[in-house]
Amino acid sequence: MEYDLTKYIGEHLDRHMVFPLLEFLHAQGIYDEQDILQEKYQLLQKTNMIDFAADVYLQLTGNDPPRELMERRDKVVFALKTLSLECDRILRIIEDAELVNKLKEERNFHLNFLLEHYGVTTEDLEALFDYARLQYDCGNYAATCKYLSNYLQLQTHSERYLSALWGKLASDILMQEWDAALEDMMQLRDAIDNQGRFSLNPLQQLQHRTWLIHWSLFVFFNHPTGRNGIIDLFFQDKYLNTIQTNCPHILRYLSSAVITNTKRRHMLKELVKIVQQESHAYHDPITEFVECLYVNYDFEGAQDLLQKCETTLKHDFFLIGTLDEFVENARLFVFEIYCRIHQVIDLNMLAAKLNMDRESAERWIVNLIRNARLDAKVDSQASRVIMGVKTPSVYEQIVDSTKGLIIRTQVLGQNIQIPVDLEDPSSTVTRGRADRTEPSWDKRMGPSRRNLMIS
Amino acid sequence: MTSRFFATGDTSSSESERSEHTEDSYVSGDESSEAESNDGNKATGFEVGERLARYLRDSDSEEGEEKRVVRSARTKQQEALLSIIQQLKNHIKISDWISIQSDFDALNRQLQKFYKVDVLSESRKEPPKAYISAIVLLEDFLNKTAENKDKKLSKTNTKAFNAVKQRLKKNNREWEEYIRKFRESGAIPGEDLHDEDEGTGEGVDEEQEESEANESWDDSEAESLGDSEQAKPATSGGSQWLLKTSGLSKGSQATSHKERKKSKSQILQQSGQSFKETFDNIPAIASKDFGITEDLSESAIDQKLVEIIATRGRKGTSKRESLLQLEMLLKVAKTLVQEMEILFQIVSTHFDMTPLSIGYMSQENWRNCVQCIEKILNLAFEHETQVRFVVNHPSTETLDVSVPIRGDKTTSQIEESIESETNGDKNDKRKCVRGDIATLLERMDDDLFRAWQGIDAYLPEYVDRLKDEFVLLKLLAKAQTYFEKEEELDRAARIACRRIQHLYYKPDDLIVGMIQASLQKTRKQLQVIHDEDPVLSGLVYLNETQDESLLLDIPELPIHQRPLKGEQALLRLAVLVYRYGSENLKSIVILCQIYHHALENRYYEARDMLLMSHLQESIGLLELPLQILFNRTMAQLGLCAFRHGLAQETLYCLQELCTPVHTGLGSSTVARLKELLAQGIVQQRGHEKTLEQERLERNYQIPYHMYLPVDFIEMAHLIAAMVIEIPSLTRAEAKNEAPQKRKIYSRVFQHFLRNSIRQAYPSPPENTRDYIMSASRAFLYRFTLEICLSTDIASIRAWESIDVASAQSILQTWRNLIQVEGLRTFIHSYASYFDSLSVAFLSEWFELSPARVHSLISKMIMNEELQASWDQPSGCVLIKRWEPNHLQSLCLQLTEKCSQLIDYNERLLDARSGGQMLKTEEREEFLKTASHWMNAGGNRKLSTTENWVKSRTAAS
Secondary structure, three states: OOOOOHHHHHHOOOHHHHHHHHHHHHHHOOOOHHHHHHHHHHHHHHOOOHHHHHHHHHHHHOOOOOHHHHHHHHHHHHHHHHHHHHOHHHHHHHHOHHHHHHHHHOOOOOHHHHHHHHOOOHHHHHHHHHHHHHHHHOOOHHHHHHHHHHHHHHOOOOOOHHHHHHHHHHHHHHOOOHHHHHHHHHHHHHHHHOOOOOOOOHHHHHHHHHHHHHHHHHHHOOOOOHHHHHHHHHOOHHHHHHHHHHOHHHHHHHHHHHHHOHHHOOHHHHHHHHHHHHOOOOOOHHHHHHHHHHHHOOHHHHHHHHHHHHHHHHOOOOOHHHHHHHHHHHHHHHHHHHHHOEEEEEHHHHHHHHOOOHHHHHHHHHHHHHHHOOOEEEEOOOOEEEEOOOOOOHHHHHHHHHHHHHHHHHHHHHHHHHHHHHHOHHHHHHHHHHHHHHHHHHHHHHHHHHHHHHO | OHHHHHOOOOOOOHHHHHHHHHHHHHHOOOHHHHHHHHHHHHHOOOOHHHHHHHHHHHHOOOOOOOHHHHHHHHHHHHHHHHHHHHHHHHHHHOOOHHHHHHHHHHHHHHHHHHHHHHHHHOOOOOOOHHHHHHHHHHHHHHHHHHHOOOOOOOHHHHHHHHHHHHHHHHHHHHOHHHHHHHHHHOOOOOOOOOOOOOHHHHHHHHHHHHHOOHHHHHHHHHHHHHHHHHHOHHHHHOHHHHHHHHHHHHHHHHHHHHHHHHHHHHHHHHHHHHHHHHHHOHHHHOOOOOOOOOOOOHHHHHHHHHHHHHOOOOOOOOHHHHHHHHHHHHHHOOOHHHHHHHHHHHHHHHHHHOOOOOOOOOHHHHHHHHHHHHHHHHHHHHOOOOEEEEOOOHHHOOOOOOOOOOOHHHHHHHHHHHHHHHOOOHHHOOEEEEOOHHHHHHHHHHHHHHHHHHOOOOOHHHHHHHHHHHHHHHHHHHHHHHHHHHOOHHHHHHHHHHHHHHHOOOOHHHHHHHHHHHHHHHHHHHHHOOOOOHHHHOOOOOOHHHOHHHHHOOOOOHHHHOOOOHHHHHHHHHHHHHHHOOHHHHHHHHHHHHHHHHHOOOHHHHHHHHHHHOHHHHHHHOOHHHHHHHHHHHHHHHHHHHHHOOHHHHHHHHHOOOOOOOOOOOOOHHHHHHHHHOOOOOOEOOEOOOHHHHHHHHHOOOOHHHOOOHHHHHHHHHHHHHHHHHHHHHHHHHOOOOOOOOOOOOHHHHHHHHHHHHOOOOOOOOOHHHHHHHHHHHHHHHOOHHHHHHHHHHHOHHHHHOOHHHHHHHHHHHHHHHHHHHHHHHHHHHHHHOOEEEHHHHHHHOOOOHHHHHHHHHHHHHOOOOOEEEEOOOOEEEEOOOOOOHHHHHHHHHHHHHHHHHHHHHHHHHHHHOOOOOOHHHHHHHHHHHHHHHHHOOOOOOOHHHHHHHHOOOOO
16 A cells, blocks of 8 residues: 555554554455454564453464463563552552542642651552553553553652653553543643753654654544644644654645644645645655645646545545545635636536536535635526636725834834933933823824824 | 994984995995994994094095095096086987087096096096996997988088097097997996996995985885895805995995084984993894894884984984885884884884975875785784774873883883783783874875875876775775774774765765775685685775674675665764764764765755754854865755756755855856865956965865866856746836845846846857856747757756766756746736737747646736636636726825835834834844845855755754
8 A cells, every 4th residue: 555654653653552553454454464463463462462462363373372472471460460569558549539539639649648648658659650551561541541640640750750641641542532632642742842841852852742743643633623733733843843854744644634624724825835845755645635736736636636635545544534524625625726716617627527417516616606705606508607807906905005004103103212211211210101101091092083084 | 334333223314324324235244344343332432533533444444544535536527427428418319419529528538537536546447337338328329320321410410420430439449348348238328327336336326316306215225225135145255345345335435424524413412322222232233234133132123113213303314214224123023013013103204205395195105104004904903802002192192212102111001001900811911002093094095185186187197096095995994994893983983084085975886886896806805815804895884794703704794795885885984973973073974975965866865964964054164174065065965956957946055156256247156166166276366365375275175086067066056047037037027026126046147147138249158157148038038948948058068067868857857947937937028918828829839738837827826926817618818907097006106105104214213223123024134135245245154045944944
């Protein structure tokens, strides 16, 4: 599969998060089933999800799982037991939801208090982290999530704070708790960008951002407000840089997010710029579509690419949900621009291009005109769409060019006073007071003065 | 024979010594010489005056003291005789018989004088060999001329010829016997006057050679050395020889007398000190040939070495001589350390011998040095468990004679310290050799570079020196492997940097070819000698396979068989430098890498790397060679962009390089380019350079084989500028923009274009610039692409500097670009005269596909460059035109004036408050124009790249 990104994305994901991707690929059936099973099994071997691994092994070979696997299983179980014993003290508190709630209400849920009253030490806490980690490795995401959130609340200065945050995000994602995951992500973003707290060097920052970008794809394409979030996050300078240097393939997701999001049209210009810049480093049908439409204005090409986009999207784990939306919006984009630069369009041609009959094409165009507020008319008899010709109005031009004049004059007027202040320091006090009163006076007088001018 | 007293090697009295060593060698093994040296030993304690007197007695014991004067007179005569013979030879060449006649007379006169003198001393019947040789030469020539009667001589010449003929016949009868002898000896008449002659000839020999250049020393010395070696076995029957040599020494003494006087004071100073040393090393004194024999003890060799080093750089020291001594020492060296140290010393003596006026070694010397270093390295590889290099040990920092430079003491100290470190682990006890291979190699590299700079690139010698690069590269590779093994990674990085500097400007194919060639050679070598150190394998960077055992397994070496990509080779080296190199090296290497990427047409990699290096911001502060390298890199990057057909980027890269300091017509872009790329020294009109400046500039010149095609760069720049500037110009005109407001892409191009347009009758193009101006005119006014492309651009001579296929493909790329820009220009300039334009017409006119035309015009409409819209059914673009009526235009004017008024007011306020109130974007714009002006004045920093940086900041 030419445009399959699983390989690139997988590099930046946690092992456990690759499973959904593999499952998806399995379902898609574009790869050989045996290959995928093999891949899965190898992946599982590195985790502690022994039972799962055994299942896959059975599927793969039809035999019983090898002996080592079973031996490892015992080891893992043993490790789980020892660790849970080690952090027994704190586990008991955490498991008791009422107690935790009570403590939280009394604002006593912090390490010092627990140390005094329950004898919980820092070591216990660290053991809890290890335990959570082991649980995660075993696929017990709910427990991980619970333990880590407590860990994060109690322990705020540890070096493992960041790791704990990542762990929590991972388990939230795997449990499909999108709200929580979004929250975690924001916390992580702050932690990464805030250099003071965890002294990450620029390279580490870059690496962490790359991870965050990839992990966040899960959240953004599943959370209801994700479409806005992805645009907001990825268009930040730091993240844009990360994408450009480390993972230009993310541009696919960014492009499709911008295209499907009708509210963030203004980002389109910026997107085009980046896509164009990075076209030598990465391109797939989606970015090519953007380029074709907005750089070359090649409508035929855009139509062709749209077909390819569909197949690409169909095979993309994250984007498959947005397929219809994408196609619809993309088509809209094409014809909006098409209409903008045409004066007369033949309806039959349009219908052919849209794969519709004449009637529905006419209906479609009427809707379009209504939505995009185009100045256009349909000439049914000659079967043509005629666009209104916009002549530049002198009136508008004059209004436009004079619009800024008043504000600029006002700024001038205000600025004039500052140098005077500087010249005469003795009068600053009185002047300052006058300054302070002046605006209010101005405000009061403003409207009336303006009225005066108009009349 | 002063220096015989300091037989242990005080070589400062070199001139005199040279004559002595010949004598020494002749008499070596003879008993009398031993007696003499014994005498000398006794004499050492005596007063100097006495010593001198004794010395004289010593050497010519059978002759009276006054004969010294006679000898010197004889030498004078000898000289005169020789000069006459020289003249004679010259005249023979042009067969000027009149002159020959007079020469012959002079010759005879001189002979008479000679005899007069000789009669005084002893009755010597034998005439000087030179004389005989001369008359034989004359006779031969005479006969030859007589035979060739048909060759006509002039009247006077014939007369002289006959006179000479008669007189010579008469004259020769007298010397018949000697002539016969001479002919029997088979010597070439007129040549060979000096060799194997008795005293007389030898004396002259010495005299002449002294006046000759260093190179000739080489030969004479080698010969005398050979003589001495021959003499040794022949001593048994050597009474005859002995006689002769005594004569020889007499002659040489006389000649060297003056010098001896000069250097006497020096000798006095040193003598006392060296005497002490001599006493310390009595056994060494017994030896001959500078006191170097096989049976020298280890410490004596050390001592000897110290002495040789001590004479280094002294006035009157013959470097050639110390070299000779060192070579002899090398033969007798006892230990590994000694051998290596002597080799080091030989290399540095080679460096000393380089004449300052030339600045680089002769090829022969250079190769000798390389061999020495290779030997050192081989030794180091073979005995890596025993030896290591030490640099600047505190006790060895000063080269003072009184301090033994590498005495046993220091060595043992170091050893002790090592021992204590390793707690008596005997295996790790390694001896120290003082010397820095890395620095030495760097010097060798510099020397080669200077040789390239100095030699005319059109001489075969230059090609010869180019071949040396390969040798050096192999050596460098080996040294790097060594340092990596020794974990001296900073040194390895230095070497790697040098290697990169030799590789970066070569295309991949060439590098791969070089590697393969070296591999083949190595493989052959290895087949022959299996146990020899396979690290010799030269260029290949042996990263994982440093293990000796692995290397020995040649057949299974995959890395040897696999052709390494040049790029990868470069990258590996670069990574080493990035990790362990200094900042300066890193800058060099990153520039080299960028250059190489650009050379291999990887534009985006090169650009990203340049932007990430942030070098463009600080390059003005760095040292000159780096700046030159930066300029070269920018030029290559520009060329790369040009090859890709990226007009804007080409312009960005090349603009700065191609902008002359003064944009007058007289100043040439090429001159400026040459200056910036250090490709030849350019004299600029109205700007005289001081000698110092010129010397500096000469030092930084790039060798010819690394040149970038200057004409091609200029062409690329101008073509790119044309493609960008002309549409922008027409667009501005179409929109009635004020010329000041228009964005200027290339000031140089504009200037040229303005001048070109001003000409009423343009002359046919002559140089690159003319061709492009003519193309621009075709572009602007006629829209005849064929003229623009095939007549003008394709016929620029600069295309010849690249191969035809790539030239064609580049031309095709730019043809497309020019077509597109031609269309845009056309629409800008003439759209207002049309109501509608059909796609079919445009696509035919500009040879573009209809779809392309459609997309281009759509783009223009969207960007509001063109007020028009498509009429889809007919495939036409309808131009919207709109003329404001009188009132409207007045209104527009009024609003414009208003906004101008406010502009002025704001500026007024700014001026008052010191520019504080400028709106940010306005300030930026102002600064941009200001910096543009500043940059036009030849600032090396490329401000244009800042635009890029803004648009695309590389991630931190």
